[in-house]
Amino acid sequence: MISRSDWLRDWQLVTRTALLILALTGTVAYAGSQVPIGKPPGESEPVPATMRGRFAGFVATLQFDNEAWTDAFVLAPDRRWFAEYARDATNIRVKDLRSGVTLRRLRTGGRKISGLAVSSDSRIVRAVDEDGKPLAWTVATGKSVSSEAEAEGINRIDHLTIHRWDNDISEPPGPTANPGQLISRFLASHGLSEQLPDLQTIEQVTTSVDGRYVAITEGYLGHLTIRDLSNSSAPVTIEWPEDWCGHYLASFAFDGHYVVLGTHGDEGDHAFTDAAAFEIKNGKAKALWHAECSVDRDAPxxxxxxxxxxxxxxxxxxxxxxxxxxxxxxxxxxxxxxxxxxxxxxxxxxxxxxxxxxxxxxxxxxxxxxxxxxxxxxxxxxxxxxxxxxxxxxxxxxxxxxxxxxxxxxxxxxxxxxxxxxxxxxxxxxxxxxxxxxxxxxxxxxxxxxxxxxxxxxxxxxxxxxxxxxxxxxxxxxxxxxxxxxxxxxxxxxxxxxxxxxxxxxxxxxxxxxxxTPDLGFVMSFPDGRVRISPGAEKYLKLVRGFAVKPFDANAKRQFLRH
Missing domain, CATH: 2.120.10 (Neuraminidase)
Incomplete structure (x- = not known):
C-alpha cells in the first residue's frame, strides 16, 4: 500500500521534472496555451532605453565568451568589423577589426550555424542553420531582419581543414596508411605542389570560408603562409606573437589587407586564442591585437x-x-x-x-x-x-x-x-x-x-x-x-x-x-541593460552603441551597475 505522503512526494517529483523538461524544450503549457521559454530564432537582445546623457543607447557588452575555438571568420567588405562563429554556439559574435572589441552577439535562438556570409554593403550578416533555414541580422543593432534570400550564396563553414592524418574516403577507419595524401591532392588540384617542394612538413591546410584563400601550416604553428587559390601571387607569412598559445589553426579570413584567425590545441591540450588580427603591408603581416590565451576546462x-x-x-x-x-x-x-x-x-x-x-x-x-x-x-x-x-x-x-x-x-x-x-x-x-x-x-x-x-x-x-x-x-x-x-x-x-x-x-x-569569469567572478546581465558584477569584473565589459565603444569606467558604473 502506498501512503498518501509517498504518493504526494512522487507526484511533486514528476510535476517538477515535467515542468523542467518543458522549459528545456522551449515551451510550457500555462493557462491553456503554450508559452515560449527560449528566444525565438534570430531574436536579438533589446537595446535599453534606460541610460541617459552621454551613455544613452550604450549597452554593457561582455568581452569574453564561453565557447570553444572559432570555426569560422568572415571579414566585412568595409574592413571595420568581422563576424565569427564558434562550434555549437547559439550566437554569432561581431567584433571590431582594429581593436578586437566585441560589439554584439547575434542570437540564433538556439539554432546551430552551418553557413555564414556578410552582405556587400557590410550592413547585414546572413547565416544558414543546420536544417538549411536562413537567418539575417542588421549588424549595427543586432536585430533580426527578414531573410528574403534563400540559403544559396551563403558559404558553408564546415570541412574547411584537411589534416595530415585524415583518411581518404576509400580507406578503412583508423590511422591512414598514406599520411599527407589528401593534402597533396588538394595542393595539386590548385597548382601549388611545385611551389611547395617539401610536402611532408605540412601539418594541415585550411581554406577561408569564401574559398578564395588557403592557409598552410607546417608543424605546430612553426610556419604559416596564406596563398591565393585563384592566382600565383606571393604568399603572406604570419609571424606569431611570442606569447601565442594553441598548436593548430582553427580558422581564418583574409581579404588581401587584413587577416583574422584563431587557434586551438591538440587532443588533451585545449589552449586556444579566441582570435587575432593582422594588417598586411608590403607582403608582411603586422599584429594588431590578439586575445589572451585560454585553457578549456570542465568548469566546476x-x-x-x-x-x-x-x-x-x-x-x-x-x-x-x-x-x-x-x-x-x-x-x-x-x-x-x-x-x-x-x-x-x-x-x-x-x-x-x-x-x-x-x-x-x-x-x-x-x-x-x-x-x-x-x-x-x-x-x-x-x-x-x-x-x-x-x-x-x-x-x-x-x-x-x-x-x-x-x-x-x-x-x-x-x-x-x-x-x-x-x-x-x-x-x-x-x-x-x-x-x-x-x-x-x-x-x-x-x-x-x-x-x-x-x-x-x-x-x-x-x-x-x-x-x-x-x-x-x-x-x-x-x-x-x-x-x-x-x-x-x-x-x-x-x-x-x-x-x-x-x-x-x-x-x-x-x-x-x-x-x-576566468578569475572566479561573475557578470550578471539584466534586460534593461544594467549589470551586477563581482569586484574587478568591470575589466570584462565595454560599452557599445552601434560601432562606438566606451570604457566601463567609474562614470559608467553610476548608471550601469544594478544594486
Whole structure:
C-alpha cells in the first residue's frame, strides 16, 4: 500500500521534472496555451532605453565568451568589423577589426550555424542553420531582419581543414596508411605542389570560408603562409606573437589587407586564442591585437535553486568561491585544491570535494560554520566528479555520496551524513544489476535517497522498474532546475565556462543571465541593460552603441551597475 505522503512526494517529483523538461524544450503549457521559454530564432537582445546623457543607447557588452575555438571568420567588405562563429554556439559574435572589441552577439535562438556570409554593403550578416533555414541580422543593432534570400550564396563553414592524418574516403577507419595524401591532392588540384617542394612538413591546410584563400601550416604553428587559390601571387607569412598559445589553426579570413584567425590545441591540450588580427603591408603581416590565451576546462560551477548563491572553482583543481548574487559579495571561499562545489537549495550549506590519496574528502560550510566529513567518495582523486556521485538535501541538513562498499567484494554503496554533527548516519548498499552504474537523483530533507539507473529507480530500499518515458523525465533533471516556487527555470549552458539564465515560466521573460569569469567572478546581465558584477569584473565589459565603444569606467558604473 502506498501512503498518501509517498504518493504526494512522487507526484511533486514528476510535476517538477515535467515542468523542467518543458522549459528545456522551449515551451510550457500555462493557462491553456503554450508559452515560449527560449528566444525565438534570430531574436536579438533589446537595446535599453534606460541610460541617459552621454551613455544613452550604450549597452554593457561582455568581452569574453564561453565557447570553444572559432570555426569560422568572415571579414566585412568595409574592413571595420568581422563576424565569427564558434562550434555549437547559439550566437554569432561581431567584433571590431582594429581593436578586437566585441560589439554584439547575434542570437540564433538556439539554432546551430552551418553557413555564414556578410552582405556587400557590410550592413547585414546572413547565416544558414543546420536544417538549411536562413537567418539575417542588421549588424549595427543586432536585430533580426527578414531573410528574403534563400540559403544559396551563403558559404558553408564546415570541412574547411584537411589534416595530415585524415583518411581518404576509400580507406578503412583508423590511422591512414598514406599520411599527407589528401593534402597533396588538394595542393595539386590548385597548382601549388611545385611551389611547395617539401610536402611532408605540412601539418594541415585550411581554406577561408569564401574559398578564395588557403592557409598552410607546417608543424605546430612553426610556419604559416596564406596563398591565393585563384592566382600565383606571393604568399603572406604570419609571424606569431611570442606569447601565442594553441598548436593548430582553427580558422581564418583574409581579404588581401587584413587577416583574422584563431587557434586551438591538440587532443588533451585545449589552449586556444579566441582570435587575432593582422594588417598586411608590403607582403608582411603586422599584429594588431590578439586575445589572451585560454585553457578549456570542465568548469566546476553550481547555483542554488533559489538563484541566490553561485559557486565557481578553478580547474582542474583549485580554490572555490561562492558568491551571494543579490548582494554581489563573496559568501565563502575555499582555498586549496578543491573541486565540484555544490549548494543546497535554500543556500544554507555549501560543500566542496578535496582530492586525497584515496578517493576524495568533503568540506562543508553550513550556516557559516565549517565541518569536515569523513567521506571517502568512490571517485577518481585527480579528475572532476561526474553528476550523481553526491547530493545535498534542499535544507542542507544531509549529504550523500557514493562510497566503496564495506562488504568484501561488494559493489558501490551510498553513505549519508548529518551535516550538523558531521557524522555518518547510515550506509545503503543498493545491490542489484545496476549497482555500479546508478546516480544519486535526489536526497530528501529527512535523509532518504532516490537512485537512478538505466531503466530503474532505487527507492525505499528496493529497485523499481520504470517505463522509458518515466526514465527520460527523471534523467532530464540534471540539465536544469526549477526554483522552489516553480515559477522560474534556471537553464544552464555548459561550455567553456557555464552560463545560467533565469526565465519566468509563465511568460518566457528573461530575468537575468549569469556568466562566470576566468578569475572566479561573475557578470550578471539584466534586460534593461544594467549589470551586477563581482569586484574587478568591470575589466570584462565595454560599452557599445552601434560601432562606438566606451570604457566601463567609474562614470559608467553610476548608471550601469544594478544594486
Amino acid at each position: 560551477e553550481q547555483i542554488s535553486r533559489d538563484a541566490r548563491f553561485y559557486a565557481i572553482g578553478a580547474a582542474p583543481n583549485g580554490p572555490v568561491v561562492v558568491w551571494d548574487l543579490r548582494a554581489a559579495r563573496r559568501a565563502a571561499h575555499f582555498e586549496g585544491v578543491y573541486v565540484a562545489p555544490i549548494i543546497s537549495a535554500d543556500g544554507s550549506t555549501f560543500a566542496v570535494t578535496k582530492a586525497a590519496s584515496k578517493g576524495r574528502r568533503m568540506l562543508v560550510l553550513r550556516h557559516g560554520k565549517r565541518r569536515r566529513l569523513d567521506a571517502n567518495i568512490e571517485a577518481d582523486p585527480t579528475g572532476p566528479i561526474e553528476d550523481g556521485v553526491y547530493a545535498l538535501s534542499s535544507n542542507g541538513r544531509y549529504f550523500a555520496a557514493r562510497i566503496a562498499s564495506a562488504t568484501p567484494g561488494g559493489k558501490n554503496a551510498v553513505g549519508v551524513w548529518d551535516t550538523d554533527s558531521a557524522r555518518q548516519i547510515r550506509t545503503i548498499e543498493p545491490g542489484g544489476d545496476a549497482a555500479n552504474s546508478w546516480k544519486i537523483a535526489e536526497l530528501s530533507n529527512t535523509g532518504d535517497i532516490i537512485l537512478l539507473a538505466d531503466k530503474s529507480v532505487f527507492k525505499a530500499g528496493r529497485w523499481i522498474d520504470v517505463t522509458e518515458a518515466d526514465e527520460s523525465l527523471l534523467r532530464g533533471r540534471s540539465d536544469s532546475q526549477l526554483t522552489p516556487d516553480n515559477k522560474h527555470a534556471l537553464i544552464k549552458q555548459d561550455l567553456f565556462l557555464a552560463s545560467f539564465t533565469l526565465r519566468e515560466i509563465a511568460t518566457g521573460k528573461t530575468i537575468w543571465s549569469l556568466q562566470g
